Amino acid sequence: xxxxxxxxxxxxxxxxxxQATPAEQHTAQRVGFLLxxxxxxxxxxxxxxxxxxxxxxxxxxGGLTVGIxxxxxxxxxxxxxxxxxxxxxxxxxxxxxxxxxxxxxxxxGEYGTLSEIALALKAAMPVVGLGTWExxxxxxxDSGIIPAADAADAVRLALEQVRGT
Amino acid sequence: xxxxxxxxxxxxxxxxxxQATPAEQHTAQRVGFLLxxxxxxxxxxxxxxxxxxxxxxxxxxGGLTVGIxxxxxxxxxxxxxxxxxxxxxxxxxxxxxxxxxxxxxxxxGEYGTLSEIALALKAAMPVVGLGTWExxxxxxxDSGIIPAADAADAVRLALEQVRGT
Amino acid sequence: xxxxxxxxxxxxxxxxxxQATPAEQHTAQRVGFLLxxxxxxxxxxxxxxxxxxxxxxxxxxGGLTVGIxxxxxxxxxxxxxxxxxxxxxxxxxxxxxxxxxxxxxxxxGEYGTLSEIALALKAAMPVVGLGTWExxxxxxxDSGIIPAADAADAVRLALEQVRGT
Amino acid sequence: xxxxxxxxxxxxxxxxxxQATPAEQHTAQRVGFLLxxxxxxxxxxxxxxxxxxxxxxxxxxGGLTVGIxxxxxxxxxxxxxxxxxxxxxxxxxxxxxxxxxxxxxxxxGEYGTLSEIALALKAAMPVVGLGTWExxxxxxxDSGIIPAADAADAVRLALEQVRGT
Numbered sequence: 001x002x003x004x005x006x007x008x009x010x011x012x013x014x015x016x017x018x019q020a021t022p023a024e025q026h027t028a029q030r031v032g033f034l035l036x037x038x039x040x041x042x043x044x045x046x047x048x049x050x051x052x053x054x055x056x057x058x059x060x061x062g063g064l065t066v067g068i069x070x071x072x073x074x075x076x077x078x079x080x081x082x083x084x085x086x087x088x089x090x091x092x093x094x095x096x097x098x099x100x101x102x103x104x105x106x107x108x109g110e111y112g113t114l115s116e117i118a119l120a121l122k123a124a125m126p127v128v129g130l131g132t133w134e135x136x137x138x139x140x141x142d143s144g145i146i147p148a149a150d151a152a153d154a155v156r157l158a159l160e161q162v163r164g165t
Numbered sequence: 166x167x168x169x170x171x172x173x174x175x176x177x178x179x180x181x182x183x184q185a186t187p188a189e190q191h192t193a194q195r196v197g198f199l200l201x202x203x204x205x206x207x208x209x210x211x212x213x214x215x216x217x218x219x220x221x222x223x224x225x226x227g228g229l230t231v232g233i234x235x236x237x238x239x240x241x242x243x244x245x246x247x248x249x250x251x252x253x254x255x256x257x258x259x260x261x262x263x264x265x266x267x268x269x270x271x272x273x274g275e276y277g278t279l280s281e282i283a284l285a286l287k288a289a290m291p292v293v294g295l296g297t298w299e300x301x302x303x304x305x306x307d308s309g310i311i312p313a314a315d316a317a318d319a320v321r322l323a324l325e326q327v328r329g330t
Numbered sequence: 331x332x333x334x335x336x337x338x339x340x341x342x343x344x345x346x347x348x349q350a351t352p353a354e355q356h357t358a359q360r361v362g363f364l365l366x367x368x369x370x371x372x373x374x375x376x377x378x379x380x381x382x383x384x385x386x387x388x389x390x391x392g393g394l395t396v397g398i399x400x401x402x403x404x405x406x407x408x409x410x411x412x413x414x415x416x417x418x419x420x421x422x423x424x425x426x427x428x429x430x431x432x433x434x435x436x437x438x439g440e441y442g443t444l445s446e447i448a449l450a451l452k453a454a455m456p457v458v459g460l461g462t463w464e465x466x467x468x469x470x471x472d473s474g475i476i477p478a479a480d481a482a483d484a485v486r487l488a489l490e491q492v493r494g495t
Numbered sequence: 496x497x498x499x500x501x502x503x504x505x506x507x508x509x510x511x512x513x514q515a516t517p518a519e520q521h522t523a524q525r526v527g528f529l530l531x532x533x534x535x536x537x538x539x540x541x542x543x544x545x546x547x548x549x550x551x552x553x554x555x556x557g558g559l560t561v562g563i564x565x566x567x568x569x570x571x572x573x574x575x576x577x578x579x580x581x582x583x584x585x586x587x588x589x590x591x592x593x594x595x596x597x598x599x600x601x602x603x604g605e606y607g608t609l610s611e612i613a614l615a616l617k618a619a620m621p622v623v624g625l626g627t628w629e630x631x632x633x634x635x636x637d638s639g640i641i642p643a644a645d646a647a648d649a650v651r652l653a654l655e656q657v658r659g660t
Contacts, residue, residue: 008569064578066580081503083559085563087594088420088591088594089418089591090402091284091288092257092261094260094280099567111287112283114282114283115280117279122275133300135279135300136299231413237429239341248396249430250429257584264415264416421614421618422587425584445614447613448606448609452606461633463632465609469629474606
């Protein structure tokens with residue numbers, strides 16, 4: 001067992017809705033591409049929309065993609081998921097998408113994405129947002145989500161966080 | 166096996182932070198009391214703050230309380246949890262708190278509560294809010310959370326939803 | 331919040347197949363009845379066969395029953411489940427059935443029951459067996475499962491374990 | 496999004512104890528090597544013993560390894576896990592190890608391994624055994640586990656099952 005320790009790449013989760021606008025998909029694809037180019041593993045929920053676009057971008061850069069699926073079928077994964085993890089946990093798998101990463105980039109997103117943002121912030125994991133939810137309490141904006149201007153800015157901010165920790 | 170079918174009571178989850186203000190605890194206790202008085206089982210995450218106050222209120226009315234715990238120890242449950250479910254799932258148990266109920270009442274709350282609100286809305290389960298998160302997308306307020314004026318109003322709104330479905 | 335701490339009852343899981351023989355169902359019903367009579371909460375996987383029979387027996391003695399379901403529907407629970415917990419975790423919920431209890435009584439059982447026996451033994455939780463799996467390693471019988479002669483013996487052995495710890 | 500669909504490799508889970516004998520570790524390493532050589536992704540529970548040996552073997556053949564961890568820390572993974580999935584589910588993650596694969600090879604093993612064997616058989620997934628548990632019901636041997644003579648035989652049997660389905 002003389003194999004040298006394998007340097008695992010850091011992982012960033014790209015989260016967003018399974019039904020996304022063309023602009024959101026374009027952004028997610030660019031985010032996936034830039035993460036893979038930086039040697040980062042791209043984790044998603046494995047389905048369509050933002051998830052599929054992020055995986056497609058990462059594969060274009062030759063990167064590794066992980067899809068943490070709600071159901072029990074490998075075939076539910078989008079075609080650019082290299083490692084499919086069919087959890088069978090339903091939406092409880094959202095906690096695992098977050099845990100599998102070192103930082104999160106949210107692109108748009110519906111309620112499922114909001115749950116992932118909240119679980120990441122609860123775990124003190126950095127969350128970078130691109131056109132995603134804005135959170136308020138008692139009329140005051142919550143500062144948990146780090147806003148990004150575009151895909152490149154989001155990847156830069158996420159990598160800063162991953163490398164800083 | 167001639168036992169008559171047992172009419173299971175509907176269940177409402179009372180969600181909120183483990184560290185809560187006296188006002189939030191007072192509200193949660195009142196919510197728990199009124200739910201139990203209406204014959205509803207009170208589900209919580211089983212720990213302190215809003216969760217403990219809601220259970221205490223429900224027990225004062227002689228009600229049934231369920232605590233769905235993140236850890237593996239029954240003893241983590243607050244003293245007014247009648248049925249403790251130590252899941253060992255960590256924050257992934259938030260999905261189970263929601264699934265165990267027919268409607269959700271959020272009292273205040275931090276990021277963990279936000280994840281439960283999001284998971285409930287994702288599952289199209291009614292969420293009534295008392296001084297909790299306000300959600301915005303693209304500068305527009307999201308209308309998913311039904312706002313309540315006080316504990317009695319929250320319970321009335323939740324029961325309307327439970328009985329309407 | 332002056333409510334006196336509620337003394338939570340100990341819980342015993344009764345595990346076994348969803349399709350069971352009349353003899354297994356009769357045994358499970360007797361086990362459930364005797365546990366409830368002893369003031370113990372009966373935890374099951376919430377479905378039919380051994381699970382339904384144990385719940386029916388417990389309810390005949392006026393006891394509390396908890397059903398930890400694989401699916402997301404409260405209505406999947408058998409009619410004698412008082413507290414239904416629809417986890418949506420599929421067979422991963424077997425770990426939660428075990429964690430919710432202080433000891434386990436296995437009545438007959440197929441592979442799902444075997445997974446619960448194994449998870450209980452892994453967690454060093456007492457497992458009492460009635461006509462259930464026999465385990466061997468390297469041609470030697472494993473001594474993890476405590477064999478019982480009948481329902482009354484199984485309940486006696488399980489309560490000894492619960493009260494001894 | 497013109498990327499060609501990525502042909503995901505089939506995955507085989509190698510399961511066994513975190514504390515294993517030198518002979519078991521040697522077998523597991525050989526199993527991992529042969530699976531990777533055949534282009535199969537090796538899934539394990541990500542920790543030591545049989546899990547570490549299988550990952551080491553797979554990496555020696557340049558293969559892809561996935562570690563589905565019970566805790567929440569990436570650093571719990573053995574050094575030859577390429578994709579670490581810290582689930583935070585404790586032993587409930589055993590269900591996910593099984594679901595992530597198309598077939599299972601059990602090398603030795605304690606109660607945790609037994610739970611994975613049982614969950615795989617429950618899901619009608621092929622289980623090949625090398626010096627692992629023998630199961631009996633009513634004095635009759637259960638035929639669920641396919642016995643293998645050695646590492647090469649185990650891999651051959653598992654691949655037959657994966658390709659046959």
